[in-house]
Amino acid sequence: MPGGNLIDLRRRVRSVRNIRQITRAMKFVAASKLRRAQERVFSARPYANRMLAVLNSLASRVEPTGHPLLELRDAEKVMLLVVTGDKGLCGAFNSNIIKSAVRFIEKEEVNESLSLTLVGRKGYEWFKKRPWPIKHQYLNIMSRIDFSYAQDIAGNVIRYYSETELDAVYLLYNQFKSVISQEIVLEPLLPIRRLEQVSEQDVLLDYIYEQPPAVIFDNLLPKHVETQIFRAMLESEASEQGARMTAMESATNNAEEMIDKITLHINRVRQASITTEIIEVVSGANAL
Amino acid sequence: MAEKLPNSIQLEIVTPEKQFYCGEVDAVTVPGINGYMGILPGHAPLLSELKIGVITVRKGDDEERFFCSWGFAEILSDQVSVLAEQVEAASEIVRGEAKSDKDKADNLLKSKDPDSDFAAALELWEKSVARLEVSAAEKQ
Numbered sequence: 529m530p531g532g533n534l535i536d537l538r539r540r541v542r543s544v545r546n547i548r549q550i551t552r553a554m555k556f557v558a559a560s561k562l563r564r565a566q567e568r569v570f571s572a573r574p575y576a577n578r579m580l581a582v583l584n585s586l587a588s589r590v591e592p593t594g595h596p597l598l599e600l601r602d603a604e605k606v607m608l609l610v611v612t613g614d615k616g617l618c619g620a621f622n623s624n625i626i627k628s629a630v631r632f633i634e635k636e637e638v639n640e641s642l643s644l645t646l647v648g649r650k651g652y653e654w655f656k657k658r659p660w661p662i663k664h665q666y667l668n669i670m671s672r673i674d675f676s677y678a679q680d681i682a683g684n685v686i687r688y689y690s691e692t693e694l695d696a697v698y699l700l701y702n703q704f705k706s707v708i709s710q711e712i713v714l715e716p717l718l719p720i721r722r723l724e725q726v727s728e729q730d731v732l733l734d735y736i737y738e739q740p741p742a743v744i745f746d747n748l749l750p751k752h753v754e755t756q757i758f759r760a761m762l763e764s765e766a767s768e769q770g771a772r773m774t775a776m777e778s779a780t781n782n783a784e785e786m787i788d789k790i791t792l793h794i795n796r797v798r799q800a801s802i803t804t805e806i807i808e809v810v811s812g813a814n815a816l
Numbered sequence: 817m818a819e820k821l822p823n824s825i826q827l828e829i830v831t832p833e834k835q836f837y838c839g840e841v842d843a844v845t846v847p848g849i850n851g852y853m854g855i856l857p858g859h860a861p862l863l864s865e866l867k868i869g870v871i872t873v874r875k876g877d878d879e880e881r882f883f884c885s886w887g888f889a890e891i892l893s894d895q896v897s898v899l900a901e902q903v904e905a906a907s908e909i910v911r912g913e914a915k916s917d918k919d920k921a922d923n924l925l926k927s928k929d930p931d932s933d934f935a936a937a938l939e940l941w942e943k944s945v946a947r948l949e950v951s952a953a954e955k956q
Binding site for chain 1: 890
């Protein structure tokens, strides 16, 4: 415990109390934002799931090799799309995802040909001092995520890919698991890989198609990319708020602990000074 | 008749943002890529892209209209799922805005300016007309 006189200690308690008030307020703000973000994540899921289901059932009907977005090439020019937060004070949220991004870059040994698209200010601030070229950055949009941003990002990525300026695109973001936990996931975005042949039962259902299935399929693929990016942004936002809430909660607890400790120390110091005073008075009286 | 036809359709309209509509209805009209399609219970399975237009939902004597931009619809005999990028109810549409959009698009289309983006102007025109139709139907 630090020494110091009573006035200094009292001042310290007061400042820690102020900090506690701020962290507690931030915790509540994060909690309410988290609830909203969580609702958005859940309400966005049906669309993404349906989209995937239809794509999969179409994939079994059309020859799914013709489309440029499905074309596998040697991954020479790689783009990594990283979704981070715009603000700090959320524990290790941002640094964890940046660390994973760097690990990915080093592991893949794609240093020369790697480019980045960054969503979120924190990632941009870190990477702009690094040697990897940043193709696009989207800053300060996490608090007002809109589908049009996802369309914009997807549009750019798809354009590069079809002009063969890129051979593969990966998406790195925090997936929302629960309020207290989030998981960093790396998903290949392009070429689209996850189309499965559907089960027997679904194949039996023979649709009438207004257009040739291949045409619908081609139109759906870019939309699928948009949806995936949009989902990643929503998941990341919810994770960020969750991480912030947890971080602020533990900061509040730490502040409380500190206040208790210092208060105890103050009391001890005060008691000690009273005791000395009494001893002084008593020994002074005895001396007379 | 091997199977009894269903009496109603379970309609679901979802956008990337949210589930917009979910409920039992008697008939739906959607703006298919080749023109409007009316769907009644017992429709054959069908899959179609949707273009800009108006989705009409009939339930008893009530009719509701929604604006819809690109999307697609999966139709089964007792179930219709519409996935649309943008869906708006009449209450969400600002008439004045739609009108000025239409005027702007009209001018762009009439100007025959080779520099102007014809496709974008046409899209704006289609959207504003569909929006106006939705909000006009609401007023009556």
